[in-house]
Amino acid sequence: MEKAKKKLEELGNKIWKDIEKGENPSIQIPIRSLSNVFYDQKTRMLMLGNKTASRYFFNIAHAKKFMQTLLVAAFCKELIDQNLHTSLRDLFYALKRTLPNSQENTFNEQNESDPIVVDLEVTLDVLREQLHLNADVRGRVVGNVVIEDRGDLVDWSKLGSGGWAIPSNVEDIIFKKVKADYILVIEKNAAFERLHEDKFWQKHKAILVTTQGQPARGTRRLIQRLATEFNLPVYVFTDLDAYGLYIYSVIKYGSISLAHVSDRLGTPNSKFLGLTMDDIDNFGLKDFTIKAEEVDIKRAQEMLKYEWFQKEEWQRLLKSLIQRKIKAELESLSGKGLKFITETYLPTKIKNQEFLD
């Protein structure tokens, strides 16, 4: 029997036993907030601690989430029984309905059902994919790489302007040929498009990955697999603001909310390539910066306290964001000319090994 199905049944049986004993039915769920996440110096990843929360049915504050948890659990069991797979979006729509004789919906928005799926993952110690759920596709890649995906050979160097769309599950991808010196992970689509059009990956033997914002799990896993299986350095290229720096942190150490899967998604050898405040000064980009919002400053202040940002260079960068109250987007490099990023900025930084670690 599939592990996930067995675990779902065990969860159901535990609740049934509570009911038979006349006890308030409950589910023990590992806490996924910063209070239960620690930085493991040995693995250099964020890991989940052992604090748990209890979700009770007969508790006014928990009842709806308890019901939602069982709805998702029962839905996943049906998927496994029928050997079907679906997306988080589909799950939300399949389960959204108004409860009889009330105005209350089971779920109002997808941002209610997504965390319940993660709750189930950590509670049952299974992966989302084992529950037969996929996330929406996000992230693209180009490079001199050939893979096999569901029996099809896909050459990442021959996919025109679009590149290969990274699926949410990359476990079964087989790498047939990988010819690259490093992986360049780019936060923004526009910068990826620029580098792709200029054939940066060909000239510099790089694999280019765009995360299109905060990286999806499939993208993080693909980066980790390429980096570890082919011993490739990973350079992360993001905006100069707290959110950009946190994208780097997520790729390198894992994320707070998904700390339970850091070992499968984190790439601790990743290095931060930019943008940095020194770049603003060294490359004369001051005129292309923008004023930081209050929310940017607040996020930088939070990150100053994170254990994994305590190195002197990171403290210096975060403090400079707070003090100078400016930020810069990757697109600002185009202010120096459309090919500045391809011909000057990246080659200079990579040649001089100007990384933050």
Next chain:
Amino acid sequence: MPVVAECLEKLVNKDKKLILNKLQEMIKKKVEVVENGESEEEAGRVGK
């Protein structure tokens, strides 16, 4: 309650009417329903 019973039926192969009856019995026997809105984290600590 009917939704929870329906879901449990799928998870443990028990008749949803049986589950619903049991839950209704619990209500009749005045199982303590927590109304003070304590968080799951607080409830977890109390439970440990």
